[in-house]
Amino acid sequence: MIEAKNIAFGVKGKQILHPVNFTTDREEFIVILGPNGAGKSTLVKLLSNGLKPGSGSISYYGKELKEWAPGDLAKYRAYMHQESMIASSFTVREVLEMARYRYPEIKSQFNKTVIEKIANELNLLALLDVEFNFLSGGEKQRVQFGRVLLQLESEGEIQPIKYLFLDEPLNNLDVRYQIELLKHARKFVDDKHGSVIVVMHDINLCYQYADRVLLMQKGKVIRDGSVHEVMIPELLSQTYQIELEQIQSFDGEVFYRHLSYTSNLLDNTLIK
Amino acid sequence: MSRQRIIGFSLLILLVVCFIVNLSVGNVRIPVSHVFGSLIEKLGCTTGLEITDIEYQVVYNIRFPRAVYSCLIGAGLAVSGAALQGIFRNPLVDSALIGISTGASLFASLFILFNGLVPWLILFSEGFSLSIVAFFGASLVAFIVYRLSLSQGEINSLTLILAGIALNALTAALTGLLTFFATDDELRDLTFWTLGSLGSANTDSLGLLAVFTLVPMILIFFRAKSLNVLALGESNAHYMGYKVKNIKLLVIVCSTCMVGSAVSMAGVIGFIGLVVPHIIRIVSGPNHQLLLPFSAFFGAILLAVADMISRTILPPTEVPIGIITALMGTPVFIAIIFKHKRKFSV
Numbered sequence: 001m002i003e004a005k006n007i008a009f010g011v012k013g014k015q016i017l018h019p020v021n022f023t024t025d026r027e028e029f030i031v032i033l034g035p036n037g038a039g040k041s042t043l044v045k046l047l048s049n050g051l052k053p054g055s056g057s058i059s060y061y062g063k064e065l066k067e068w069a070p071g072d073l074a075k076y077r078a079y080m081h082q083e084s085m086i087a088s089s090f091t092v093r094e095v096l097e098m099a100r101y102r103y104p105e106i107k108s109q110f111n112k113t114v115i116e117k118i119a120n121e122l123n124l125l126a127l128l129d130v131e132f133n134f135l136s137g138g139e140k141q142r143v144q145f146g147r148v149l150l151q152l153e154s155e156g157e158i159q160p161i162k163y164l165f166l167d168e169p170l171n172n173l174d175v176r177y178q179i180e181l182l183k184h185a186r187k188f189v190d191d192k193h194g195s196v197i198v199v200m201h202d203i204n205l206c207y208q209y210a211d212r213v214l215l216m217q218k219g220k221v222i223r224d225g226s227v228h229e230v231m232i233p234e235l236l237s238q239t240y241q242i243e244l245e246q247i248q249s250f251d252g253e254v255f256y257r258h259l260s261y262t263s264n265l266l267d268n269t270l271i272k
Numbered sequence: 273m274s275r276q277r278i279i280g281f282s283l284l285i286l287l288v289v290c291f292i293v294n295l296s297v298g299n300v301r302i303p304v305s306h307v308f309g310s311l312i313e314k315l316g317c318t319t320g321l322e323i324t325d326i327e328y329q330v331v332y333n334i335r336f337p338r339a340v341y342s343c344l345i346g347a348g349l350a351v352s353g354a355a356l357q358g359i360f361r362n363p364l365v366d367s368a369l370i371g372i373s374t375g376a377s378l379f380a381s382l383f384i385l386f387n388g389l390v391p392w393l394i395l396f397s398e399g400f401s402l403s404i405v406a407f408f409g410a411s412l413v414a415f416i417v418y419r420l421s422l423s424q425g426e427i428n429s430l431t432l433i434l435a436g437i438a439l440n441a442l443t444a445a446l447t448g449l450l451t452f453f454a455t456d457d458e459l460r461d462l463t464f465w466t467l468g469s470l471g472s473a474n475t476d477s478l479g480l481l482a483v484f485t486l487v488p489m490i491l492i493f494f495r496a497k498s499l500n501v502l503a504l505g506e507s508n509a510h511y512m513g514y515k516v517k518n519i520k521l522l523v524i525v526c527s528t529c530m531v532g533s534a535v536s537m538a539g540v541i542g543f544i545g546l547v548v549p550h551i552i553r554i555v556s557g558p559n560h561q562l563l564l565p566f567s568a569f570f571g572a573i574l575l576a577v578a579d580m581i582s583r584t585i586l587p588p589t590e591v592p593i594g595i596i597t598a599l600m601g602t603p604v605f606i607a608i609i610f611k612h613k614r615k616f617s618v
Contacts, residue, residue, distance in 0.1 A: 050511065074513025081507065087361030088503035088558040098504065101497045102513055151512060 001025045002163065007046050007056035009039075017042050018219045019056060027161055029189045030197045031206045033230075034216035035240050040199045041082075041167055043216065047197065048079045048165040061160060074102055077163040078148035082171055084140050086132050092119075092143050093128040099150035114153045121184065122146045137172035145169065145181055152194065162194030170200055178202075182209045203244075203256045207231055215239060231256075279556050283569035287343070290576040294339040295331050298583050302327050311336075338473035341481065342579040343572035345470075345538055348485040348530035350571025353545025354552070354563055355492050355523045358499040360429045366545035367531040370436040370524070371413040373542075374443040376535040377466055379409025381450045384461045400477060403536040410532035413439055418524060427520045468539040468594030470579050477537065484533035488526030489568065495519055496560040503558070541594045543601030544571050550608060574600070 004022040008015070017039045024030065032040045045051040047058065049065050058065045060076060086095065096119065100111040119125050122142050127135065132143060145166075152162045166185065170178045185196045186209055200206060206213065206227075213230040215223045217239050223230045233246045236256065243259035295307045309321040310331040353366040367373060383405040417439050421432030451462055498519045501509045506516045534541065552566045578596040585591055 048511070050507065069513075070510070070515055071513040074511065079511040081505075085505065086503055087505075088500075089553070090500070090503060090558055094500070094557075094559060095504070098497075098501050099512065101501065 001061055001161065002047060002058065003062075004047060004058045005056050007053040007058060009042055009046055009051060009054050016219055017046070020221050022047065022214075022221075022224075024195055024197075025161075026195075027189050027192055028195050028211040029186060029209055030195060030212045030214065031210040032197065032199045032214045032216060033201075033203065033206055037218075038216040039219040040216055042219075043214075043221075044079075044165050044167055044197060044199055048077055048163070049073060050079060060163075071102055074151060075154060075162075076152070076160065077165065078151040079165040080144055080148045080167060080169055082168045084144045089131050089133065091129050092124060092132055092135070095132050095143060096128075096147055096150055099147045102151070103154065110155060114150060118146045118149050118153070122180075138174060138177055141169065141172050142177060142181070145184070149184075149188070159193075164188060164194060164196045166196065166198040166200075168199050168201070170202065170205070178205065185209070203231070203236065207254055207256065276556055276562055279566065280562075280569075283566060283573065287569050287573050287576070290573050290580070291339050291343065294342070294576050294580050295335045297580060298330075298335065299588055300326070300330050302331060307331055333475065337475045337478050338470050338579065339576065340478060341470050341473040341538065342575045344481055344485045345534040345541065346544055346571040346573070346575025346578075347568040348489060348534050348571075349541060349544040349575070350548035350567040351489050351492060351564055352527035352530045354549035354560070354567040355495075355499065356527055356545075357549055358560060359502060359520050359523045360433065361503060361505075362429070362433065363550065364546075365433065367527055368540075368542065368545070369433060369440070370527075371417045371439045371443065372410045372528055372531045373535050373540050374440045374447070375413025376406040376410040376532060377540055378413070378443040378447050378450075380406040380465055380536070380539075381447050381454075381462055382409075384458050384465070385450055385454055403477065403533075406536035407532045410535055411528055413443060414524065414528045414532070426517060427524075429520075464592060465539040466594075467592030468541040468597070469590065469592055470538050470582075471590060472537060481533055481537055484529050488529040492523060492526050493564050495522060496564055499523075499560040499564075500558075539592075539594065541575070541597055543597045543605070544574055547601045547605050548574060551604070554608065 002022070002024050004020070006019040006021060007017070008019040009017040020043070022043075032043060034040050042051065046053050049058070049068075060068065060073065065073075093115070096115050097111075100115065103111065116125075119128055122145065124139075124142060124146055127139060127143070132140065135143065148164060148166075152164065164185065169181055169185075173181060182205060185198065188194065189196055189211070210227050212225065213223075213227055214221050215230050215235070222239065223235065231246075233244050233256070237244045244256050245259050247255050247257065249255070292304060292307060295311075296302050296304050306321060306323050306327050309323050310328045313323065313328070314332055349367065356365045356367060356370070357363055380402060383402050387401070417432060417435045418427070420435035420439075421428050423431065447466075451459060454462060498509070498514050501512055501514055502516065502519065504512075509516050509519075531545070548567050548571045549563065552563055552570055556562050556566055575593070575597070578593050578600060581600075582591045582593045582596045
């Protein structure tokens with residue numbers, strides 16, 4: 001459970017995030033949506049203890065962030081950056097192994113098994129002995145995703161809800177891997193591993209995968225609720241300052257698109 | 273893993289061989305059997321060998337401390353280079369860049385010129401006082417560089433390197449000024465010192481050097497995993513549960529101890545800290561769990577060999593060891609750059 005009370009953040013007199021409350025107490029897929037400069041990354045960094053809030057307090061499982069030992073907190077929440085560079089010639093396997101350094105008490109056999117398992121799921125087995133820096137941008141992104149998943153993997157039946165923060169994880173990924181990454185994140189939630197809190201820009205993918213959406217604008221959370229409560233075309237249009245409409249195909253799939261598109265389309269069969 | 277074990281064993285054997293050969297060669301040639309004999313007899317056992325008193329004296333009182341000096345100093349310089357390159361994620365960094373060596377040089381120069389004016393130092397021998405003053409200089413300049421690099425309580429790596437370059441230039445200029453005022457005799461001392469020499473090795477300060485080298489080295493060895501994680505970037509390391517600030521501070525303080533004591537006892541010895549980690553990375557990869565101990569071995573080997581050359585190439589004089597390491601290190605380094613143009617990283 002994460003509880004943030006009145007957290008705010010500013011640099012050099014400029015308020016980047018106005019005081020906001022945020023609570024999550026069950027496994028859920030949360031997407032933070034909003035235009036550039038809305039404070040999405042800042043909010044995610046504050047919640048994940050990457051930045052210290054200027055005011056307010058954040059607690060994990062009822063314990064204030066400042067009382068957590070960094071090594072312990074790392075087992076319950078992980079964070080994936082927008083960009084990934086490594087200053088060394090480490091191989092993919094070595095990078096993944098680093099996520100397991102924090103679990104010296106767990107038998108190395110378990111560590112080996114989970115690394116193989118995650119590498120297999122993310123289609124990374126063939127890359128394990130390749131140097132990380134020789135990978136393409138998308139492959140690097142997948143390795144980093146594997147690394148954060150591994151950071152949270154532990155033994156035992158009953159586990160508290162863990163938190164996976166992803167800051168624009170779809171950058172550099174091709175269509176297939178965008179979907180695969182989101183499916184994985186979705187599975188993380190559905191398998192009761194924990195919650196995913198993700199900053200992303202694709203409103204269609206957001207609609208398909210999210211349980212809960214935080215819509216942000218100018219450093220404020222302007223709406224927080226289920227997909228249906230937040231992703232109203234009028235509200236999105238207003239927030240992004242662009243005409244957006246929601247359309248529904250005959251089989252019930254929902255899409256968002258920019259209005260000016262409609263007039264250009266000769267084939268309107270999709271639209272009811 | 274077996275490949276890594278082979279490398280480890282090879283380095284260890286090479287180190288032992290270099291150590292023994294170092295005890296054996298020099299102006300007085302002593303057979304290897306007698307070298308072993310005198311060491312064993314020192315431990316209280318008897319051997320059937322006829323070891324002369326001179327041989328015993330040379331091996332035990334002159335060459336043994338000197339060989340240990342070269343190994344400790346070589347290992348310390350190499351490990352500090354590897355660890356500093358690790359925390360700054362920059363392959364060009366070594367202890368010279370953050371002001372440790374030049375700080376020691378400046379204060380050593382001050383001491384050489386003005387030691388007559390400071391009576392309290394008479395408590396110690398002149399050589400030992402020089403070491404203390406040089407060590408103080410190394411720590412002071414490293415501390416100033418460190419303080420300059422702090423922004424909001426965090427060490428900014430880029431600022432630290434820039435501050436290091438600035439203070440290097442300043443201390444070099446001040447040292448230059450001192451050489452300008454030095455008399456011929458003092459100038460000779462200064463030159464000798466800035467070029468490095470293991471000539472001052474003696475059994476009295478051996479323990480001190482060992483403590484100041486081995487304790488920080490072991491502390492750094494325990495942080496090998498943290499240094500690996502730092503390669504992912506400071507922010508990632510933070511999110512993975514590592515106290516980045518503490519790791520950086522520990523590496524800087526430990527490096528200052530190792531390099532400060534090395535420079536204060538043997539003068540400025542370049543290139544070991546820069547070249548050794550690169551060679552080891554090419555041989556056994558970037559993992560600090562292997563890189564740090566292997567660098568220690570290889571640094572020790574290189575400096576032992578350099579010392580051997582410096583003592584034997586122009587008998588009976590000694591060529592300053594800093595010149596030998598630079599002459600040995602540069603061609604090797606250039607060869608590596610040519611061969612691995614693509615692969616350069618920390």
